[in-house]
Amino acid sequence: MVLNSDGKKKPFRKQKSPASRGAEAVEKPGLQARAAAAKILSAVVDRKLPLDGALDHEHGNPAYKVLAEDDRALVRAILNSALRHLPRIEAAVSSLLDSPLPEGARALQHVISVAAAQILYLDVPDHAAVDIAVEQANRDPRNRRFAKLVNAVLRRLSREKVEILEQVASVAVMPEWFVRRLEAVYGRDAAHAISNAQLEPASIDLTVKSDAASWAERLNGFVLPTGGVRLAAFEGGIPSLQGFEDGDWWVQDAAASIPAQLFGDLTGKRVADLCAAPGGKTAQLIVAGGAVTAIEQSENRIRRLRSNLDRLGLEAETVAADLTKYQPDELFDAILLDAPCSSTGTTRRHPDVLWTKGPEEIEKLAGVQERLLRHALTLVKTGGVIVFSNCSLDPAEGEAVVARILADTHGFERVPIEPRRWPGLERAITPDGEFRTTPDMLVAPTGFASGLDGFYAAMLRRVA
DSSP states (O other): OBBBBOOOOOOOOOOHHHHHHHHHHHHTTTTHHHHHHHHHHHHHHHHHHOOOHHHHHHHHOOOHHHOHHHHHHHHHHHHHHHHHHHHHHHHHHHOOOOOOTTTTTTTHHHHHHHOOOOOOOSSOOHHHHHHHHHHHHHHSTTGGGHHHHHHHHHHHHTTTTHHHHHHHTTTTTOOOHHHHHHHHHOOHHHHHHHHHTTTTTTEEEEEEEEEHHHHHTTTTTEEOSSOOEEOOOOOOOGSSSSSTTSSSEOOOTTTGGGHTTTTTTOOEEEEETOOOOHHHHEEEEETTOOOEEEEEEEHHHHHHHHHHHHTTTOOEEEEEOOTTTOOOOSSEEEEEEEOOOOOGGTTOOTHHHHHHHHHHHHHHHHHHHHHHHHHHHHEEEEEEEEEESSSOOOGGGGGHHHHHHHOOOOTTEEOOOGGGSSSSSGGBBTTTTTTEEETTTOOTTTTSOOOOOEEEEEEEOOOO
Protein backbone atom coordinates (compact mmCIF):
# COMPACT_ATOMS: atom_id res chain seq x y z
CA MET A 1 0.00 0.00 0.00
CA VAL A 2 1.23 3.52 -0.84
CA LEU A 3 0.37 6.46 1.50
CA ASN A 4 0.37 10.21 0.90
CA SER A 5 2.31 12.44 3.29
CA ASP A 6 -0.93 12.93 5.31
CA GLY A 7 -1.27 9.21 5.82
CA LYS A 8 -4.18 8.70 3.44
CA LYS A 9 -4.16 5.92 0.91
CA LYS A 10 -2.60 6.97 -2.38
CA PRO A 11 -3.99 5.51 -5.64
CA PHE A 12 -1.56 3.18 -7.30
CA ARG A 13 -0.40 4.24 -10.76
CA LYS A 14 1.51 1.79 -12.87
CA GLN A 15 4.86 3.21 -13.90
CA LYS A 16 5.31 3.61 -17.65
CA SER A 17 8.17 1.73 -19.23
CA PRO A 18 10.80 3.75 -21.11
CA ALA A 19 9.33 2.40 -24.35
CA SER A 20 5.82 3.56 -23.52
CA ARG A 21 7.12 6.95 -22.40
CA GLY A 22 8.84 7.20 -25.78
CA ALA A 23 5.63 6.41 -27.61
CA GLU A 24 3.82 9.06 -25.60
CA ALA A 25 6.52 11.62 -26.41
CA VAL A 26 6.22 10.91 -30.11
CA GLU A 27 2.60 12.05 -29.92
CA LYS A 28 3.68 15.53 -28.80
CA PRO A 29 2.36 17.90 -31.49
CA GLY A 30 5.01 18.63 -34.09
CA LEU A 31 7.63 16.24 -32.73
CA GLN A 32 7.17 13.59 -35.41
CA ALA A 33 7.40 16.18 -38.17
CA ARG A 34 10.61 17.73 -36.82
CA ALA A 35 12.13 14.31 -36.22
CA ALA A 36 11.33 13.34 -39.81
CA ALA A 37 12.86 16.59 -41.08
CA ALA A 38 16.09 15.94 -39.15
CA LYS A 39 16.32 12.37 -40.48
CA ILE A 40 15.77 13.44 -44.06
CA LEU A 41 18.23 16.34 -43.75
CA SER A 42 20.81 13.80 -42.58
CA ALA A 43 20.00 11.51 -45.51
CA VAL A 44 20.49 14.36 -48.00
CA VAL A 45 23.60 15.97 -46.53
CA ASP A 46 25.44 12.95 -45.13
CA ARG A 47 24.30 10.12 -47.41
CA LYS A 48 23.73 12.18 -50.59
CA LEU A 49 20.19 10.88 -51.14
CA PRO A 50 17.92 13.05 -53.32
CA LEU A 51 15.19 15.00 -51.54
CA ASP A 52 12.47 14.07 -54.06
CA GLY A 53 12.98 10.40 -53.29
CA ALA A 54 12.76 10.96 -49.53
CA LEU A 55 9.51 12.93 -49.93
CA ASP A 56 7.84 10.44 -52.28
CA HIS A 57 4.42 9.57 -50.87
CA GLU A 58 4.74 5.88 -51.76
CA HIS A 59 8.43 5.04 -51.58
CA GLY A 60 9.84 7.87 -49.46
CA ASN A 61 11.39 8.02 -46.01
CA PRO A 62 9.29 5.94 -43.57
CA ALA A 63 9.25 8.75 -40.99
CA TYR A 64 7.73 11.04 -43.63
CA LYS A 65 5.20 8.57 -45.03
CA VAL A 66 3.45 8.05 -41.66
CA LEU A 67 2.71 11.77 -41.25
CA ALA A 68 -0.59 13.52 -41.92
CA GLU A 69 -0.58 15.89 -44.90
CA ASP A 70 -0.32 19.04 -42.74
CA ASP A 71 2.80 17.63 -41.07
CA ARG A 72 4.22 16.58 -44.44
CA ALA A 73 3.79 20.16 -45.65
CA LEU A 74 5.69 21.39 -42.57
CA VAL A 75 8.51 18.91 -43.24
CA ARG A 76 8.80 20.09 -46.84
CA ALA A 77 8.89 23.74 -45.76
CA ILE A 78 11.55 23.05 -43.13
CA LEU A 79 13.76 21.06 -45.50
CA ASN A 80 13.50 23.54 -48.35
CA SER A 81 14.45 26.39 -46.00
CA ALA A 82 17.21 24.43 -44.30
CA LEU A 83 18.82 23.33 -47.56
CA ARG A 84 18.52 26.76 -49.19
CA HIS A 85 20.16 28.50 -46.25
CA LEU A 86 22.33 25.73 -44.76
CA PRO A 87 25.71 27.53 -44.88
CA ARG A 88 24.16 30.57 -43.18
CA ILE A 89 22.39 28.40 -40.61
CA GLU A 90 25.63 26.63 -39.78
CA ALA A 91 27.48 29.95 -39.57
CA ALA A 92 24.79 31.37 -37.27
CA VAL A 93 24.87 28.36 -34.93
CA SER A 94 28.66 28.24 -34.97
CA SER A 95 28.82 31.89 -33.86
CA LEU A 96 26.92 30.95 -30.69
CA LEU A 97 29.10 27.97 -29.73
CA ASP A 98 32.26 28.26 -27.66
CA SER A 99 33.65 25.22 -29.46
CA PRO A 100 32.43 23.13 -32.43
CA LEU A 101 30.17 20.16 -31.81
CA PRO A 102 32.06 16.86 -31.77
CA GLU A 103 32.47 14.97 -35.05
CA GLY A 104 30.19 12.22 -33.78
CA ALA A 105 27.32 14.63 -33.16
CA ARG A 106 26.02 14.87 -36.74
CA ALA A 107 22.51 13.83 -35.69
CA LEU A 108 22.49 16.66 -33.15
CA GLN A 109 23.74 19.11 -35.78
CA HIS A 110 20.75 18.26 -37.97
CA VAL A 111 18.31 18.67 -35.06
CA ILE A 112 19.74 22.13 -34.41
CA SER A 113 19.69 23.04 -38.12
CA VAL A 114 16.03 22.04 -38.40
CA ALA A 115 15.14 24.22 -35.40
CA ALA A 116 17.29 27.12 -36.64
CA ALA A 117 15.65 27.01 -40.08
CA GLN A 118 12.28 27.51 -38.38
CA ILE A 119 13.50 30.30 -36.11
CA LEU A 120 15.34 32.24 -38.82
CA TYR A 121 13.32 31.62 -41.97
CA LEU A 122 9.85 30.23 -41.26
CA ASP A 123 6.69 31.59 -39.67
CA VAL A 124 6.78 29.06 -36.84
CA PRO A 125 6.62 30.02 -33.13
CA ASP A 126 10.19 30.13 -31.89
CA HIS A 127 9.31 28.48 -28.58
CA ALA A 128 7.86 25.46 -30.39
CA ALA A 129 11.01 25.03 -32.47
CA VAL A 130 13.21 25.30 -29.37
CA ASP A 131 11.15 23.05 -27.11
CA ILE A 132 10.85 20.26 -29.66
CA ALA A 133 14.58 20.38 -30.49
CA VAL A 134 15.38 20.03 -26.77
CA GLU A 135 12.91 17.15 -26.56
CA GLN A 136 14.62 15.47 -29.53
CA ALA A 137 18.01 15.82 -27.86
CA ASN A 138 16.68 14.41 -24.58
CA ARG A 139 15.15 11.39 -26.28
CA ASP A 140 18.37 10.42 -28.08
CA PRO A 141 20.89 8.74 -25.72
CA ARG A 142 23.72 10.04 -27.91
CA ASN A 143 22.59 13.65 -27.57
CA ARG A 144 20.97 13.80 -24.12
CA ARG A 145 24.06 15.39 -22.58
CA PHE A 146 23.75 18.28 -25.07
CA ALA A 147 20.11 19.12 -24.29
CA LYS A 148 20.95 22.16 -22.17
CA LEU A 149 23.34 23.39 -24.86
CA VAL A 150 20.62 23.02 -27.49
CA ASN A 151 18.22 25.00 -25.32
CA ALA A 152 20.71 27.80 -24.68
CA VAL A 153 21.89 28.13 -28.28
CA LEU A 154 18.42 28.14 -29.82
CA ARG A 155 16.94 30.54 -27.27
CA ARG A 156 19.77 32.95 -27.92
CA LEU A 157 19.29 32.51 -31.66
CA SER A 158 15.64 33.43 -31.17
CA ARG A 159 16.45 36.53 -29.11
CA GLU A 160 19.19 37.79 -31.44
CA LYS A 161 17.97 36.59 -34.83
CA VAL A 162 17.80 40.04 -36.44
CA GLU A 163 21.43 40.79 -35.61
CA ILE A 164 22.58 37.26 -36.45
CA LEU A 165 20.85 37.31 -39.85
CA GLU A 166 22.71 40.54 -40.64
CA GLN A 167 26.01 38.94 -39.61
CA VAL A 168 25.59 35.93 -41.91
CA ALA A 169 24.05 37.79 -44.87
CA SER A 170 27.39 37.78 -46.72
CA VAL A 171 27.79 33.99 -46.42
CA ALA A 172 27.15 32.29 -49.77
CA VAL A 173 24.18 29.94 -49.58
CA MET A 174 25.76 27.35 -51.85
CA PRO A 175 28.39 24.84 -50.66
CA GLU A 176 31.90 26.20 -50.62
CA TRP A 177 33.20 23.74 -53.25
CA PHE A 178 30.62 24.93 -55.76
CA VAL A 179 31.04 28.63 -54.99
CA ARG A 180 34.75 28.24 -55.78
CA ARG A 181 33.89 26.68 -59.15
CA LEU A 182 31.45 29.50 -59.91
CA GLU A 183 33.97 32.16 -58.97
CA ALA A 184 36.58 30.61 -61.25
CA VAL A 185 34.19 30.82 -64.21
CA TYR A 186 31.93 33.82 -63.60
CA GLY A 187 33.94 35.97 -61.18
CA ARG A 188 33.26 36.62 -57.50
CA ASP A 189 30.42 39.13 -57.81
CA ALA A 190 28.53 37.11 -60.43
CA ALA A 191 29.05 33.90 -58.44
CA HIS A 192 27.48 35.44 -55.35
CA ALA A 193 24.61 36.86 -57.40
CA ILE A 194 23.96 33.36 -58.74
CA SER A 195 24.17 31.95 -55.22
CA ASN A 196 21.72 34.52 -53.80
CA ALA A 197 19.28 33.89 -56.65
CA GLN A 198 18.74 30.45 -55.15
CA LEU A 199 16.77 32.22 -52.40
CA GLU A 200 14.24 33.59 -54.88
CA PRO A 201 11.01 31.59 -54.97
CA ALA A 202 10.83 29.45 -58.09
CA SER A 203 8.45 30.84 -60.68
CA ILE A 204 5.62 28.97 -62.37
CA ASP A 205 6.21 29.30 -66.12
CA LEU A 206 3.98 27.94 -68.86
CA THR A 207 4.74 27.09 -72.45
CA VAL A 208 1.61 27.71 -74.50
CA LYS A 209 0.66 26.22 -77.83
CA SER A 210 -0.27 29.65 -79.20
CA ASP A 211 -1.30 33.21 -78.29
CA ALA A 212 0.85 33.80 -75.22
CA ALA A 213 -0.52 37.33 -74.74
CA SER A 214 -4.07 36.03 -74.46
CA TRP A 215 -3.10 33.36 -71.96
CA ALA A 216 -1.11 35.88 -69.92
CA GLU A 217 -4.24 38.03 -69.67
CA ARG A 218 -6.52 35.11 -68.78
CA LEU A 219 -4.17 33.66 -66.16
CA ASN A 220 -2.97 36.94 -64.63
CA GLY A 221 0.56 36.48 -65.92
CA PHE A 222 3.01 38.23 -68.21
CA VAL A 223 4.73 37.18 -71.42
CA LEU A 224 8.35 36.14 -70.98
CA PRO A 225 11.21 36.96 -73.38
CA THR A 226 11.14 33.25 -74.25
CA GLY A 227 7.52 33.53 -75.45
CA GLY A 228 6.07 31.66 -72.48
CA VAL A 229 3.88 32.97 -69.66
CA ARG A 230 4.92 33.53 -66.05
CA LEU A 231 2.21 33.38 -63.41
CA ALA A 232 1.85 35.34 -60.22
CA ALA A 233 1.38 33.41 -56.99
CA PHE A 234 -2.07 31.88 -56.76
CA GLU A 235 -4.16 29.65 -54.52
CA GLY A 236 -4.99 26.14 -55.66
CA GLY A 237 -3.23 23.62 -57.85
CA ILE A 238 -2.07 23.77 -61.46
CA PRO A 239 -4.88 21.45 -62.68
CA SER A 240 -7.45 23.99 -61.50
CA LEU A 241 -6.24 26.62 -63.98
CA GLN A 242 -8.08 27.39 -67.19
CA GLY A 243 -6.59 25.55 -70.14
CA PHE A 244 -5.04 22.66 -68.20
CA GLU A 245 -7.67 20.04 -69.01
CA ASP A 246 -7.83 21.18 -72.63
CA GLY A 247 -4.06 20.79 -72.99
CA ASP A 248 -3.51 24.38 -74.10
CA TRP A 249 -0.25 24.73 -72.16
CA TRP A 250 2.20 22.90 -69.92
CA VAL A 251 4.46 23.88 -67.04
CA GLN A 252 8.05 24.45 -68.15
CA ASP A 253 10.69 26.79 -66.78
CA ALA A 254 11.52 29.67 -69.13
CA ALA A 255 15.11 28.47 -69.57
CA ALA A 256 14.06 24.89 -70.26
CA SER A 257 11.91 26.13 -73.15
CA ILE A 258 14.86 27.71 -74.98
CA PRO A 259 16.67 24.69 -76.55
CA ALA A 260 13.69 23.45 -78.58
CA GLN A 261 13.01 26.98 -79.84
CA LEU A 262 16.46 27.21 -81.41
CA PHE A 263 15.34 24.99 -84.29
CA GLY A 264 12.65 27.41 -85.46
CA ASP A 265 10.04 26.02 -87.86
CA LEU A 266 10.26 22.23 -88.12
CA THR A 267 7.43 21.67 -90.59
CA GLY A 268 8.10 18.59 -92.72
CA LYS A 269 11.22 17.57 -90.79
CA ARG A 270 12.07 14.35 -88.97
CA VAL A 271 13.12 15.23 -85.44
CA ALA A 272 14.55 13.14 -82.61
CA ASP A 273 14.29 14.04 -78.94
CA LEU A 274 16.95 11.81 -77.43
CA CYS A 275 16.27 12.28 -73.71
CA ALA A 276 12.61 13.03 -74.03
CA ALA A 277 10.80 12.51 -70.70
CA PRO A 278 8.85 14.10 -69.15
CA GLY A 279 7.92 15.55 -72.55
CA GLY A 280 7.87 19.34 -72.37
CA LYS A 281 10.51 19.73 -75.06
CA THR A 282 8.96 16.93 -77.11
CA ALA A 283 5.69 18.88 -77.07
CA GLN A 284 7.49 22.01 -78.26
CA LEU A 285 9.05 20.14 -81.17
CA ILE A 286 5.64 18.77 -82.22
CA VAL A 287 3.98 22.19 -81.99
CA ALA A 288 6.83 23.56 -84.16
CA GLY A 289 5.74 21.15 -86.89
CA GLY A 290 8.20 18.29 -86.49
CA ALA A 291 7.48 14.59 -86.95
CA VAL A 292 9.01 13.64 -83.63
CA THR A 293 10.59 10.41 -82.41
CA ALA A 294 10.92 10.57 -78.63
CA ILE A 295 13.57 8.26 -77.20
CA GLU A 296 14.11 7.22 -73.58
CA GLN A 297 16.00 4.40 -71.92
CA SER A 298 13.28 3.60 -69.39
CA GLU A 299 9.82 2.21 -70.15
CA ASN A 300 8.53 4.00 -67.02
CA ARG A 301 9.73 7.33 -68.37
CA ILE A 302 8.19 6.55 -71.76
CA ARG A 303 4.84 5.92 -70.06
CA ARG A 304 5.08 9.24 -68.25
CA LEU A 305 5.91 11.00 -71.51
CA ARG A 306 2.97 9.40 -73.32
CA SER A 307 0.63 10.41 -70.50
CA ASN A 308 1.76 14.04 -70.72
CA LEU A 309 1.42 14.11 -74.51
CA ASP A 310 -2.06 12.57 -74.25
CA ARG A 311 -3.21 15.45 -72.03
CA LEU A 312 -1.86 17.91 -74.56
CA GLY A 313 -3.50 16.12 -77.48
CA LEU A 314 -0.12 15.61 -79.19
CA GLU A 315 1.43 12.54 -80.81
CA ALA A 316 4.98 11.31 -81.21
CA GLU A 317 6.64 8.02 -82.00
CA THR A 318 8.12 6.72 -78.74
CA VAL A 319 11.09 4.38 -78.49
CA ALA A 320 12.61 2.75 -75.40
CA ALA A 321 16.29 2.23 -76.20
CA ASP A 322 19.85 2.58 -74.97
CA LEU A 323 20.73 5.96 -76.49
CA THR A 324 24.34 4.99 -77.12
CA LYS A 325 23.22 2.05 -79.29
CA TYR A 326 20.13 3.49 -80.95
CA GLN A 327 20.19 3.40 -84.76
CA PRO A 328 17.23 4.75 -86.78
CA ASP A 329 16.18 3.41 -90.15
CA GLU A 330 16.65 6.90 -91.55
CA LEU A 331 18.82 9.79 -90.36
CA PHE A 332 17.12 12.82 -88.80
CA ASP A 333 16.88 16.43 -89.98
CA ALA A 334 17.12 17.72 -86.42
CA ILE A 335 18.06 16.28 -83.04
CA LEU A 336 17.57 17.63 -79.53
CA LEU A 337 19.86 16.17 -76.89
CA ASP A 338 18.94 17.59 -73.50
CA ALA A 339 21.46 15.45 -71.69
CA PRO A 340 21.53 14.12 -68.12
CA CYS A 341 23.55 16.49 -65.94
CA SER A 342 24.25 17.58 -62.37
CA SER A 343 21.18 19.89 -62.46
CA THR A 344 23.07 22.64 -60.64
CA GLY A 345 21.02 25.26 -62.50
CA THR A 346 17.79 24.11 -60.82
CA THR A 347 18.56 24.81 -57.15
CA ARG A 348 15.65 27.24 -56.78
CA ARG A 349 13.39 24.20 -57.20
CA HIS A 350 15.74 21.50 -55.96
CA PRO A 351 17.88 22.94 -53.14
CA ASP A 352 19.25 19.49 -52.32
CA VAL A 353 21.18 19.20 -55.60
CA LEU A 354 24.38 20.83 -54.39
CA TRP A 355 24.39 18.73 -51.22
CA THR A 356 24.02 15.44 -53.08
CA LYS A 357 26.50 16.17 -55.88
CA GLY A 358 30.20 16.97 -55.90
CA PRO A 359 33.04 17.74 -58.33
CA GLU A 360 33.50 14.06 -59.13
CA GLU A 361 29.82 13.80 -60.13
CA ILE A 362 30.16 16.74 -62.50
CA GLU A 363 33.17 15.18 -64.22
CA LYS A 364 31.43 11.82 -64.49
CA LEU A 365 28.29 13.35 -66.00
CA ALA A 366 30.35 15.43 -68.43
CA GLY A 367 31.78 12.15 -69.72
CA VAL A 368 28.27 10.73 -70.16
CA GLN A 369 27.17 13.84 -72.05
CA GLU A 370 30.15 13.65 -74.38
CA ARG A 371 29.46 10.00 -75.23
CA LEU A 372 25.80 10.78 -75.91
CA LEU A 373 26.60 13.80 -78.07
CA ARG A 374 29.23 11.93 -80.10
CA HIS A 375 26.66 9.24 -80.86
CA ALA A 376 23.96 11.83 -81.63
CA LEU A 377 26.24 13.30 -84.31
CA THR A 378 25.99 10.01 -86.21
CA LEU A 379 22.19 10.19 -86.33
CA VAL A 380 21.78 13.48 -88.20
CA LYS A 381 21.88 13.86 -91.99
CA THR A 382 24.14 16.32 -93.84
CA GLY A 383 22.72 19.82 -93.43
CA GLY A 384 20.86 18.76 -90.30
CA VAL A 385 21.27 20.38 -86.90
CA ILE A 386 21.73 19.21 -83.33
CA VAL A 387 20.92 21.22 -80.22
CA PHE A 388 22.85 20.05 -77.17
CA SER A 389 21.62 21.36 -73.82
CA ASN A 390 21.45 20.72 -70.09
CA CYS A 391 20.54 22.47 -66.84
CA SER A 392 24.04 22.65 -65.34
CA LEU A 393 25.80 25.89 -64.42
CA ASP A 394 29.23 24.31 -64.81
CA PRO A 395 31.03 24.76 -68.18
CA ALA A 396 32.59 21.33 -67.69
CA GLU A 397 29.17 19.98 -68.65
CA GLY A 398 28.56 22.42 -71.48
CA GLU A 399 31.10 24.60 -73.23
CA ALA A 400 33.99 22.19 -72.56
CA VAL A 401 32.10 19.21 -74.02
CA VAL A 402 31.23 21.06 -77.24
CA ALA A 403 34.75 22.50 -77.58
CA ARG A 404 36.35 19.04 -77.40
CA ILE A 405 33.97 17.60 -79.96
CA LEU A 406 34.42 20.45 -82.44
CA ALA A 407 38.18 20.19 -82.04
CA ASP A 408 38.43 16.52 -83.04
CA THR A 409 35.31 15.76 -85.11
CA HIS A 410 35.28 16.37 -88.85
CA GLY A 411 32.20 17.68 -90.64
CA PHE A 412 30.47 19.73 -87.92
CA GLU A 413 30.32 23.45 -87.17
CA ARG A 414 28.81 25.62 -84.48
CA VAL A 415 25.73 27.60 -85.51
CA PRO A 416 25.97 30.90 -83.59
CA ILE A 417 22.83 32.02 -81.76
CA GLU A 418 22.01 35.65 -82.55
CA PRO A 419 21.34 37.90 -79.52
CA ARG A 420 18.95 40.10 -81.54
CA ARG A 421 16.54 37.16 -81.75
CA TRP A 422 16.30 37.08 -77.94
CA PRO A 423 15.40 40.57 -76.70
CA GLY A 424 15.58 40.63 -72.91
CA LEU A 425 18.04 37.76 -72.80
CA GLU A 426 20.92 39.23 -74.82
CA ARG A 427 23.36 38.80 -71.94
CA ALA A 428 22.66 35.06 -71.98
CA ILE A 429 24.33 34.69 -75.39
CA THR A 430 28.06 33.96 -75.05
CA PRO A 431 30.77 35.36 -77.38
CA ASP A 432 30.80 31.95 -79.12
CA GLY A 433 27.08 32.22 -79.82
CA GLU A 434 25.88 29.71 -77.24
CA PHE A 435 23.14 30.11 -74.62
CA ARG A 436 24.20 30.33 -70.98
CA THR A 437 21.43 31.42 -68.61
CA THR A 438 22.05 31.86 -64.89
CA PRO A 439 19.43 32.06 -62.11
CA ASP A 440 20.04 35.77 -61.50
CA MET A 441 18.94 36.74 -65.02
CA LEU A 442 15.45 37.90 -66.07
CA VAL A 443 14.08 40.56 -63.74
CA ALA A 444 10.30 40.23 -63.55
CA PRO A 445 7.70 42.97 -62.96
CA THR A 446 6.52 43.67 -59.42
CA GLY A 447 4.34 40.86 -58.13
CA PHE A 448 6.15 38.13 -60.05
CA ALA A 449 9.16 35.97 -59.18
CA SER A 450 12.36 36.90 -61.00
CA GLY A 451 15.02 34.55 -62.32
CA LEU A 452 15.06 31.37 -64.35
CA ASP A 453 16.94 28.08 -64.28
CA GLY A 454 20.59 27.93 -65.21
CA PHE A 455 20.79 26.38 -68.68
CA TYR A 456 23.32 25.77 -71.44
CA ALA A 457 22.51 25.25 -75.13
CA ALA A 458 24.57 25.10 -78.30
CA MET A 459 23.61 24.37 -81.91
CA LEU A 460 25.78 22.29 -84.25
CA ARG A 461 25.30 21.66 -87.99
CA ARG A 462 26.54 18.71 -90.01
CA VAL A 463 28.28 20.09 -93.08
CA ALA A 464 29.80 16.89 -94.49
